Amino acid sequence: MEINLQIDHPFDVLYDPYDYIGLFGGRGGGKSHAIAEFLVIAAMQKRERILCGREIQLSIKDSVKFLLEKKIEKLGVGQYFEITRDTIKCLTTGTVFIFKGLSDQTSESIKSFEGITICWVEEAHMLTQRSLDLLLPTIREDGAKVIFSWNPKLPKDPEVGAPGDPVAKFLLWDGGPKNSITRKVSWRDNKFFPARLNELRLWWKKHDPKRYMHVWEGEEDVRSDAIIFYRWKIANFVAPPGTNFLFGADWGFSQAPTTLVRFWVDMDSRKIYIDHEAYGVGVEVTDTPALFMQVPGALNWRIIADSENPQLISHMRRQGFNIVGAKKGQGSVEVGVKWLQDFDIVVHSRCKNTISELSTYSYKIDKLTDKPTQVIVREHDHIMDALRYGAEDLIRKGDLISRTIKMVAI
Numbered sequence: 546m547e548i549n550l551q552i553d554h555p556f557d558v559l560y561d562p563y564d565y566i567g568l569f570g571g572r573g574g575g576k577s578h579a580i581a582e583f584l585v586i587a588a589m590q591k592r593e594r595i596l597c598g599r600e601i602q603l604s605i606k607d608s609v610k611f612l613l614e615k616k617i618e619k620l621g622v623g624q625y626f627e628i629t630r631d632t633i634k635c636l637t638t639g640t641v642f643i644f645k646g647l648s649d650q651t652s653e654s655i656k657s658f659e660g661i662t663i664c665w666v667e668e669a670h671m672l673t674q675r676s677l678d679l680l681l682p683t684i685r686e687d688g689a690k691v692i693f694s695w696n697p698k699l700p701k702d703p704e705v706g707a708p709g710d711p712v713a714k715f716l717l718w719d720g721g722p723k724n725s726i727t728r729k730v731s732w733r734d735n736k737f738f739p740a741r742l743n744e745l746r747l748w749w750k751k752h753d754p755k756r757y758m759h760v761w762e763g764e765e766d767v768r769s770d771a772i773i774f775y776r777w778k779i780a781n782f783v784a785p786p787g788t789n790f791l792f793g794a795d796w797g798f799s800q801a802p803t804t805l806v807r808f809w810v811d812m813d814s815r816k817i818y819i820d821h822e823a824y825g826v827g828v829e830v831t832d833t834p835a836l837f838m839q840v841p842g843a844l845n846w847r848i849i850a851d852s853e854n855p856q857l858i859s860h861m862r863r864q865g866f867n868i869v870g871a872k873k874g875q876g877s878v879e880v881g882v883k884w885l886q887d888f889d890i891v892v893h894s895r896c897k898n899t900i901s902e903l904s905t906y907s908y909k910i911d912k913l914t915d916k917p918t919q920v921i922v923r924e925h926d927h928i929m930d931a932l933r934y935g936a937e938d939l940i941r942k943g944d945l946i947s948r949t950i951k952m953v954a955i
Contacts, residue, residue, distance in 0.1 A: 548586065548620060553736060555728040559583040559692070566692045567669075567716040567727035570763030573742050575735035576694045580665055581609060581616045587663060588633075588640035589625060595642045596664040598680070600671040600779065601894055602646030605631050609667050610644055647676040648779050648894040658683045662690070669695035669712040673779055677711050697763060731762055771907040771917035773882060777890035779900060784809065784820055790842055793935025794850035794868070795927045796857055803828045805837050805848070806899065806931045810888070810939060817888045817936075822928060824898040830857060834864040849934045871934040872941070878921060881933035884940045902928045 552559075556579040558566055568576045587593055597609050613633060617626050627634045633642040645658075647666070658664075664684050666672060672693075684691050693712050716727045732738050732746060750757045758764040784790070788809050797803035807821040823839040825832075837843045844865055850858055852870030861868045871877075892899050905925040908917040933940070 548622075550582075550586070553734065555730055555734055556583075558726050558728060561726075562688065562690075563724055563726050564690065565716065565722055565725035566690065567712070567721075567725070568692070568694045568730050569670075569697060569713070569727070570730035570734075571696060571732065571759070571761040573732035573735055573738055573746065573761065574730035574763070575737065576730050577609065577612060577667060578616070578737075580667075580692055580694060581612045582620070584642075584663065584665060585613060585616045585620060585622070588635045588642070589622065589638060591640075592638045593640040593662045594660050595640060596658055596661045597642060597644050597667070598647045598664065599667050600646065600648050600673060600676055601897060601900065602644065602649075603895065603897055605644060607646075608644035609665070610642070613642065646894065647680060648673065649781060650676070650679060651781070652679060655679045655683055660686065662686050662688070664689070664691045666691070666693045666712070667695075669693040670697060670710045671695075672710070672712050674711040675778075675780070677715060681715075697759075729763055771910055772904075773906045773908060773921065774886065774890060774903050776886070776888070777892060777903050779894050780891050781894055782818065782820065782891065784818070790846050791935040791939075792840070792843065792846050792848040793931035793933065793937075794837070794848050795931040795934065796851050796854045797826060797828060797927070800826060802826045802898075802927050803833060803836060804898070804927045804931045805840050805843060806896075806928055806935060807840050807842065807846075808932065808935060810936065815888050817885070817890045817932075818893075819890065819896055819899055819932070820893045822896045822899050824928070830860060833857065833861065834866070837861070837866065849937050851930065851934060871937050878930075878933070879919070881936070881940050882921065882929075884936070885932065899928045902926065 555568070556575075559580065560583065568580070570576070584595055584597075588595065597613075599607070602608055610633065614628060617623055617628075617633075625635060625637050627636055631644065634640065643661075658680070661684050664680070666680075681691070693716065695710065695712060697710060697713060715722070716725060721727060732742070746757075746761050749761060790807055790809055792805065792807055794805045795803065802824050805823040806819060808817055808819040810817050821840045823836050825836045828836050837848075846867065848866060848868040849871050850861075850868055852858070852873055855870060858868055858870055890903065892903065902925045906929050907922050909920040909922050910916070911918050
């Protein structure tokens with residue numbers, strides 16, 4: 546069969562024999578739709594082994610599988626594909642689509658990617674340097690193609706002159722690798738750009754022009770200097786024997802989540818390891834014990850929780866939890882945050898809500914100067930609060946030491 550397509554610039558590069566292709570820019574550019582369409586077409590031309598990866602994929606719902614299914618339907622080629630819960634296969638060529646989270650891979654497991662002929666990494670700005678280093682040497686077939694799509698997140702690296710995301714450095718540093726091409730895409734390149742999105746775009750441009758440049762025009766995030774935690778990364782790890790776990794909890798109300806986080810602190814290396822979380826919105830009091838039991842050891846270790854709800858703390862004690870209220874006070878949030886900032890934070894890839902909050906926890910922006918203040922935005926902070934509560938004993942110990950030194954100095 547033949548399919549006649551009108552392929553617009555800049556997406557024509559997808560059909561050219563480049564080894565590495567980067568498409569980045571703001572919302573509404575149609576990057577993902579164009580790539581998904583290309584992959585369906587490629588799958589029907591000859592036998593391919595296509596990897597659709599992203600940094601974190603906790604379930605198949607996090608993947609681009611649904612988008613590919615919609616493209617198959619739109620192109621009217623559904624009879625040529627077999628679609629199961631986890632896979633897509635072209636019946637005429639034998640092409641297979643594989644959906645994986647790259648942060649879950651090790652140097653051994655990533656060997657299963659050998660033989661991949663096309664790789665698409667969606668939301669590539671989330672890709673860590675480790676994942677990039679593991680992936681790239683594995684895609685080695687002659688004529689293999691690696692496609693990255695992303696919205697710039699980090700500000701420009703002065704040495705590279707491009708956004709500081711690892712994928713941007715790889716593709717843009719010194720012109721990028723041999724036989725590669727990178728193009729910036731915006732809403733202007735999408736001939737199907739919806740009228741509703743255009744209305745939203747124009748509203749954003751009028752009311753918040755600097756955020757508009759990041760969200761819609763694909764510029765680096767001008768507010769990233771307001772992000773509180775930069776020294777953190779995603780990894781897979783196992784707690785060593787004899788680990789002294791710390792547990793912190795924050796209570797939800799209305800649409801705010803109830804959270805529990807398990808972590809430990811390595812004072813020698815100045816690292817905090819977060820390996821488990823529980824997170825639930827609208828959790829009833831009677832369901833809170835079951836939520837906490839999602840975290841291994843929650844019933845056996847001491848939990849320090851938000852003290853604003855003593856009734857819930859008493860309820861959890863009656864359910865067998867060793868739980869106490871945090872000793873909050875004026876400035877406790879700021880003291881706790883500054884203490885945490887002195888550590889490198891390592892987050893297990895399964896803790897998706899922790900990862901989300903670390904990415905967005907920020908200082909308020911002064912409307913007059915457009916610069917970050919030292920006032921913390923009280924949003925995206927439920928895991929962050931739980932982390933502070935869990936580390937309270939260590940934070941207070943550190944605060945006591947600093948006060949003692951000041952007294953001696955006087």
